[in-house]
Amino acid sequence: MPAYQPWTQGYRPYNAPAPVNGLAIASLVLGVLCFLPGAGLVLGLTGLRQIRRRGERGTGLAVGGAVLSGVGLLLWALLFATGGASALWHGIREGARDGATVSLTEGQCFNAPGGALTGVTYDVDTVPCTGAHDGEAFASFRLPGGGPYPGDDVVADTADERCQALRDGYAMDGWAVPAYVEVYFLTPTEDSWAAGDREVTCVFGHTDEGGDLTGSLRNDETDLDADQVAYLKAAHVLNAALETAPGEEYVEDDLPGHKAWAGRVAAALGEQARMLRAHSWPADAAGPVEALAAGLDKARAEWTKAAGAGDADTFSAHYENGLDLIDPVRAVIVRSVLGLSTTPPTAGDDGGSGTRMQV
Numbered sequence: 001m002p003a004y005q006p007w008t009q010g011y012r013p014y015n016a017p018a019p020v021n022g023l024a025i026a027s028l029v030l031g032v033l034c035f036l037p038g039a040g041l042v043l044g045l046t047g048l049r050q051i052r053r054r055g056e057r058g059t060g061l062a063v064g065g066a067v068l069s070g071v072g073l074l075l076w077a078l079l080f081a082t083g084g085a086s087a088l089w090h091g092i093r094e095g096a097r098d099g100a101t102v103s104l105t106e107g108q109c110f111n112a113p114g115g116a117l118t119g120v121t122y123d124v125d126t127v128p129c130t131g132a133h134d135g136e137a138f139a140s141f142r143l144p145g146g147g148p149y150p151g152d153d154v155v156a157d158t159a160d161e162r163c164q165a166l167r168d169g170y171a172m173d174g175w176a177v178p179a180y181v182e183v184y185f186l187t188p189t190e191d192s193w194a195a196g197d198r199e200v201t202c203v204f205g206h207t208d209e210g211g212d213l214t215g216s217l218r219n220d221e222t223d224l225d226a227d228q229v230a231y232l233k234a235a236h237v238l239n240a241a242l243e244t245a246p247g248e249e250y251v252e253d254d255l256p257g258h259k260a261w262a263g264r265v266a267a268a269l270g271e272q273a274r275m276l277r278a279h280s281w282p283a284d285a286a287g288p289v290e291a292l293a294a295g296l297d298k299a300r301a302e303w304t305k306a307a308g309a310g311d312a313d314t315f316s317a318h319y320e321n322g323l324d325l326i327d328p329v330r331a332v333i334v335r336s337v338l339g340l341s342t343t344p345p346t347a348g349d350d351g352g353s354g355t356r357m358q359v
Contacts, residue, residue: 077330104137104186104201106170107218111135117184117205132212135184135203137171139163142198155200159185163202171204172232173219174239174329175219175341181217182207227281227353233291234275238326241268251312251319258315263307269300269326290333299325 104110109129113121117135127133142161143155164187171177186201204217221229241264246257273296281289302322309315328344335342 025044072230107139109133109136115210129216132214135201135205137215139166139202143200149190159187160199166202168236170219171219173340175343175345176219177217179346180207228340230279231338234272235271238268241265251315255312259307262303266300266303266307269296272296285337288337292334295325295330340346
C-alpha cells in the first residue's frame with residue numbers, strides 16, 4: 001500500500017494580497033495636510049525602501065507623500081525667509097479673536113487691557129473686588145435674533161436700555177453708588193456675531209478713563225435685610241416712573257407728553273406709599289416711614305393736578321410743588337434708621353447713559 005505524504009504547506013483557500021506599507025500612508029497624509037512636511041518626506045522615502053525590501057504595496061502613496069511633503073517643505077522655507085509665516089500666524093490669532101467672547105459672570109471684578117472700558121477688547125483679567133480694578137460685572141443677557149448683525153447703533157442702544165434697567169437689581173441702593181461710577185457694557189462685534197455671539201455683559205466702571213474702583217458695588221437681597229429691601233423696592237417704583245420723562249425739556253414743547261408723565265409719577269407715588277404702609281417696620285422706623293408716606297400722599301395730589309393741567313403755566317406750578325415734596329432729603333431720616341446710605345445723589349446723577357465696549 002503506497003504511503004501518503006503529509007501536507008508540507010498550510011492550505012489557503014484564497015490568495016492573500018500583500019499589505020500596504022504604513023509609512024507610505026502616513027507620508028501621504030502629512031503631505032496633503034502640509035503638516036510637518038519634513039517628517040512626511042522622511043516617512044515617504046523610508047516607506048519606499050521598506051516596500052522594495054518586504055514586497056509590500058503602497059509605492060504610489062509613498063511617492064505622492066514624499067513629493068507633496070517636499071513641496072510643503074519648500075513653501076514653509078519660503079514663508080520663513082520672507083516673513084510670511086509671522087503674518088500667517090498673526091492672521092490665525094486675529095481670526096480666533098474675532099470669534100471669541102469675553103466671559104464674565106455677575107459679581108466678577110476685572111481689569112481691561114490698558115485700563116480702558118471703551119473700544120474693542122479680546123480679553124480681560126478677573127481680579128478680586130477687594131483691590132483696585134477697572135470694572136465690575138453686574139448683569140448679562142442675550143440679544144435676540146439669528147439674522148445678520150443689526151449694526152453698532154442698534155446693539156449699543158439695546159444694551160444701554162437693558163443695562164440701565166438691570167443695574168437696580170444688583171445695586172439696589174443707588175445712593176450707595178458713587179457719582180464717579182458709570183454703566184458700561186460689553187457687546188458682540190460684527191465678526192463675533194457671525195460666530196454666534198449674542199451676549200451682552202453690563203459692568204460698572206469709573207467715569208474717568210483709567211480710574212479705579214475699589215470694593216464691590218453689590219447691595220441686593222443677598223446682603224441687605226428685609227426692611228432695607230422693602231424700602232428700596234418701594235423707592236424703585238417712583239424712580240422708574242421719573243425716568244420716563246418726555247424727551248422735550250420744556251413743557252411748552254410737549255404739554256401732552258409732560259401731562260402723561262405726571263400721571264405716571266402720580267400713580268407711582270400712590271403705589272410707593274401703599275408698599276411702605278404694607279410692610280411691618282421695626283418700632284424705631286415705623287414713625288419716620290409713616291411721615292414719609294404722608295409726604296408722598298401730598299406729592300401725589302400735586303402731580304395729579306399737573307397731569308390734569310390745562311396749560312403749561314398751571315402744569316409748571318403743580319410740578320414744582322410736587323417735585324419739592326419728593327426731594328431726596330426727605331428720605332434721609334428713614335434711610336438713617338434703616339442703615340442705608342444717607343448721602344443723596346447730586347442733581348442729574350442718574351448714572352448717565354452707558355458706554356460701549358465691544359468684544
